[in-house]
Structure formats: C-alpha cells, structure tokens
Amino acid sequence: MVVPGDDRVTLAGGAQPTPAFADDPPRLASLLSLAVAALDAGRRARGGPVPAGAPGQPHAALRALAGDTLPQHGSGEEAALHALTQLLAEGHADPTEPACAAHLHCPPLAVAVAADAAVSALNPSLDSWDQGPSSAAAEELLLRWLAELAGFDVARAGGTLTTGASASTLTALLLARDGFASGRPLRIACSEHAHFSVQRAAQILGLGEQAVDVVPCDEQGRLAPEALAALAEADRRPRDAAGVRRPGREAAGARVQPARVVVATAGTTDLGAIDPLPAIADLAEQHRWWLHVDAAYGGGALWSRVLRPLLRGLDRATSVALDAHKLGWQPAACGVLLLADRSAMAPLAREVAYLNAADDDAAGYEDRLGRSLRTTRRPDAFKLLVTIHALGVGGLGLLVDRCHELARCVYDTAAAEPSLEVFGPPTLTTVLLRPRLDDPVARDERCATIRRRLLASGTAVVGRTELPGDGPGRRWLKLTLLHPGATVADAQQLISEIARSNR
Numbered sequence: 494m495v496v497p498g499d500d501r502v503t504l505a506g507g508a509q510p511t512p513a514f515a516d517d518p519p520r521l522a523s524l525l526s527l528a529v530a531a532l533d534a535g536r537r538a539r540g541g542p543v544p545a546g547a548p549g550q551p552h553a554a555l556r557a558l559a560g561d562t563l564p565q566h567g568s569g570e571e572a573a574l575h576a577l578t579q580l581l582a583e584g585h586a587d588p589t590e591p592a593c594a595a596h597l598h599c600p601p602l603a604v605a606v607a608a609d610a611a612v613s614a615l616n617p618s619l620d621s622w623d624q625g626p627s628s629a630a631a632e633e634l635l636l637r638w639l640a641e642l643a644g645f646d647v648a649r650a651g652g653t654l655t656t657g658a659s660a661s662t663l664t665a666l667l668l669a670r671d672g673f674a675s676g677r678p679l680r681i682a683c684s685e686h687a688h689f690s691v692q693r694a695a696q697i698l699g700l701g702e703q704a705v706d707v708v709p710c711d712e713q714g715r716l717a718p719e720a721l722a723a724l725a726e727a728d729r730r731p732r733d734a735a736g737v738r739r740p741g742r743e744a745a746g747a748r749v750q751p752a753r754v755v756v757a758t759a760g761t762t763d764l765g766a767i768d769p770l771p772a773i774a775d776l777a778e779q780h781r782w783w784l785h786v787d788a789a790y791g792g793g794a795l796w797s798r799v800l801r802p803l804l805r806g807l808d809r810a811t812s813v814a815l816d817a818h819k820l821g822w823q824p825a826a827c828g829v830l831l832l833a834d835r836s837a838m839a840p841l842a843r844e845v846a847y848l849n850a851a852d853d854d855a856a857g858y859e860d861r862l863g864r865s866l867r868t869t870r871r872p873d874a875f876k877l878l879v880t881i882h883a884l885g886v887g888g889l890g891l892l893v894d895r896c897h898e899l900a901r902c903v904y905d906t907a908a909a910e911p912s913l914e915v916f917g918p919p920t921l922t923t924v925l926l927r928p929r930l931d932d933p934v935a936r937d938e939r940c941a942t943i944r945r946r947l948l949a950s951g952t953a954v955v956g957r958t959e960l961p962g963d964g965p966g967r968r969w970l971k972l973t974l975l976h977p978g979a980t981v982a983d984a985q986q987l988i989s990e991i992a993r994s995n996r
C-alpha cells in the first residue's frame with residue numbers, strides 16, 4: 494500500500510531497474526547504433542533486392558527466432574533489437590536497391606530517417622497544443638512552404654498531414670460533402686486511370702461507389718475533358734435526392750442538381766500520366782465544381798525545373814493530395830492534403846473538453862483538433878521540413894530529375910531489346926514493358942511468370958498491372974524508378990534480367 498510521505502514504499506518490481514527511456518542519450522545512441530549495425534548485417538545476408546526463396550519464408554524465420562508463443566520473460570533489449578532488426582532487414586523488399594522497382598516505394602533519405610527517429614524520441618502528438626507545440630509549428634511552416642510550392646495563395650491556404658493520398662482524398666471528399674455540397678447530393682468524377690482510393694473514399698463516406706462517375710481517358714491514360722463536359726450536361730437533368738437519374742420527374746419537384754467533385758490525377762499510379770489540368774480547371778470554374786488534384790505521385794514534379802511545367806493548372810485546384818513518401822524520399826507516412834482556402838476545413842471542427850477548450854484557444858493554446866480525421870497524430874511534417882531545409886527545392890529537384898532520366902534510360906534500353914515491347918516514353922519515372930508475344934493470353938501469363946521468377950531468385954522486384962478495358966492482353970510489367978542513386982549500368986542490368994527471365 495502506498496502511504497503518502499513514506500519513502501520506504503517501492504513500486505512494483507522493487508529494486509529492479511526500469512528500462513531506459515528516450516531521454517537517456519548514451520543508451521539511446523547505443524541502441525540506435527546497434528540497430529544500424531543490424532540493418533547492415535541483414536542487408537548483406539539478403540544480398541539482393543528481395544530474399545530469394547519461397548514467399549512464406551519470412552514467417553518461418555521469424556517464428557524460429559522469436560517463438561510461436563507469447564514470451565513471458567524478455568531476452569534483453571540488445572539481443573531482441575539486434576536479432577529482430579537483422580531478420581527484418583534480411584527478409585525485406587528493399588527500395589534502397591536499384592532493382593527494387595515495382596511500386597511507388599522510395600529509398601528514404603538518411604537525413605529524413607534520422608529526423609523521424611528524433612520525432613519518435615520526443616513522441617509528440619498533434620491533436621492538442623500541450624502534446625507538442627514545436628511540432629505544431631513545424632507542421633504549420635511545412636504546409637506554408639508546400640502551399641507556396643503548389644502556387645497557392647499562402648495567406649489563404651491550409652491543409653494537414655495525412656497517412657497518404659488515400660486519406661488525403663478521403664478527407665477532401667468529406668470536406669466537400671459536409672461543406673461545399675451544402676445539402677445537395679455529392680457526386681464525384683474521376684478517370685478510369687484514377688486511383689482506387691477514390692471509390693474507397695466514396696464507400697467510406699456512405700456515398701457508395703455509384704456516386705463515382707468514371708470518365709474515359711485518351712491513349713496515354715489522361716482524362717478526356719470532353720467526357721467531363723458531357724457529365725456537366727447530364728448533371729442538369731433531374732435526379733432524385735439519392736443521385737439516381739429519374740427521367741420525367743421534374744414536375745414532381747424531384748429535380749436535385751448534384752454538387753460535384755472532380756478528382757484529376759497528376760501522375761497516375763500505372764503510367765505517370767497527368768490529366769489536362771488547365772482544361773479541367775476551366776470546366777471546374779465554369780460549373781462550380783470542387784477540383785481535387787491527386788498529385789500523390791506527380792506532385793514530385795513540383796520540385797523539378799524540368800518537369801514542373803507538366804503541372805500547369807495545379808494552382809487552380811480546390812485541394813491537392815501530395816505524397817512525400819513517393820517522389821520525396823521520406824519514410825512513410827508523409828501524405829499531405831493542401832487546401833486553397835483553409836476555411837474549407839470547417840467541417841472537421843470539434844470541441845472536446847479534454848483537448849481544446851475554447852478559452853484555452855482564446856488564450857493562445859491553439860486548437861489543433863479540427864485539422865484531421867485522426868486524434869493522436871505524429872508530426873510527419875518534421876522529417877520533410879528538415880529535408881527541404883537541408884536540400885532546398887533545387888536539391889530535391891535534382892533527385893526528381895535523376896529518376897526521370899533513369900526512367901528514360903530504362904525505356905531506351907528496353908526499347909532496344911528485341912524480345913521486349915515498351916508502352917511509351919515515361920512522363921515521370923514509370924516504364925511499362927512486356928514480352929513480345931503475339932498471343933495475348935500467353936503474353937499475360939508470361940508477364941506473371943517473369944515477375945515471380947525474378948522474385949523467387951531474389952534478383953528484382955518488378956511490378957505488374959493491367960490497363961483498363963476488357964479481355965486478355967492488357968497486362969504489363971511495370972518499373973517505377975525512384976532511386977536517384979541508381980546508375981545506367983543498374984538500368985541495363987535490370988532490363989537484361991527481365992529479358993533473361995523471358996523464356
């Protein structure tokens with residue numbers, strides 16, 4: 494029993510020392526350097542971009558090391574950290590390897606990893622002032638910088654950090670439904686190449702997937718603006734309150750014109766295609782649509798003097814999703830939702846007695862809650878703030894340009910390989926290719942086989958996808974080139990490994 498004033502009382506465990514916490518510099522430094530050594534050992538043991546062998550092997554290895562059953566006694570901090578970190582690295586599909594090129598999965602910058610570790614050590618949360626005022630300042634400044642980068646009016650703009658573009662788009666659509674739509678049924682339009690998270694967001698928001706009108710694209714995977722104009726025409730015809738079109742119901746007073754969000758994609762996940770933003774922005778202005786630009790991938794072009802012109806028109810968006818864990822070399826998660834007008838965030842406002850009392854806010858202990866769908870929220874802004882401060886726009890632009898050039902080099906190499914067919918020159922950093930076979934069914938199968946052969950041998954991580962349409966023959970292998978340190982020799986080797994597995 495604890496008796497006040499009795500200093501002989503001990504807490505559970507008696508004289509046993511408590512483990513070190515993050516405010517113990519020698520212990521933290523020693524554990525961090527142990528983890529770094531284990532990462533290196535694991536990477537060496539792997540010896541390639543992905544562990545060779547059966548896909549279930551990492552499960553078996555982990556259970557063999559850590560046991561199947563819940564440990565009752567610890568094995569010690571050093572032993573646990575070293576062994577498990579080494580195993581994690583050894584069984585990893587490692588984006589720091591140039592041949593790991595399937596996804597928008599980037600090698601993280603060392604400086605960003607270190608900044609993220611510093612955040613972990615401080616463990617702030619952004620849901621209230623009193624869990625990290627300096628972290629809130631970091632988020633505010635980063636959002637201001639990014640609004641400037643996007644070409645927004647920084648005095649009006651706002652936004653929030655998210656777990657990624659899926660959450661950014663969900664948040665934007667929620668704001669549109671609860672604010673902009675003001676009671677009208679919300680309908681969404683996006684292209685057939687848009688990310689599936691648009692449909693997922695409609696599902697979560699209770700709008701249902703049927704609230705998404707999918708608009709066709711041109712050959713290069715860019716949304717066709719004429720199709721959007723036709724949609725504007727159709728919106729003028731009557732629908733009931735659920736958004737279902739009911740011809741001949743005008744007289745019954747069922748005419749409800751929907752509020753519309755157009756989701757344009759700046760950098761599609763498969764092709765890196767950029768929808769024609771200026772034409773879409775014109776239509777959005779004309780029809781008073783909310784224009785959300787999903788620039789999860791293509792937003793990276795904003796850093797580059799060479800590629801930035803591709804994003805002309807982005808500054809006319811109502812909201813923009815950016816992902817710095819793609820073309821920004823940040824450890825995940827580092828998603829950003831930017832809003833041209835921060836007052837659009839009003840629907841997120843919520844006053845909660847234990848977090849943001851109005852009198853605290855008035856006294857300067859600023860409300861942080863009404864900026865996110867999350868409550869506890871780590872300051873993912875900090876690592877990107879440090880990165881931009883360290884490299885500048887120019888330094889990040891150079892990394893983007895290197896990846897773009899690498900993609901061009903991969904494209905040229907693949908185009909010169911007689912056994913392979915390439916889709917087209919890269920817009921950003923993505924190249925689609927496939928074996929040159931006449932039979933579409935056999936070709937689709939071969940794509941899958943090549944990919945699995947490369948995985949099983951631990952040689953390369955190559956993506957696969959299918960372009961919109963029907964029937965066989967739409968499958969491609971996909972290379973997403975995000976490693977600015979990869980060389981021409983790496984590009985040539987990757988293509989020759991693909992060609993060698995094409996048998």
Ligand SMILES: *Cc1c(COP(=O)(O)O)cnc(C)c1O
Nearest residue numbers: 657658659660688762789790816
């Ligand atoms: C990656 C991607 C997303 C999803 O982003 P997350 O960060 O994974 O949530 C959405 N849209 C596009 C175009 C993407 O490339």
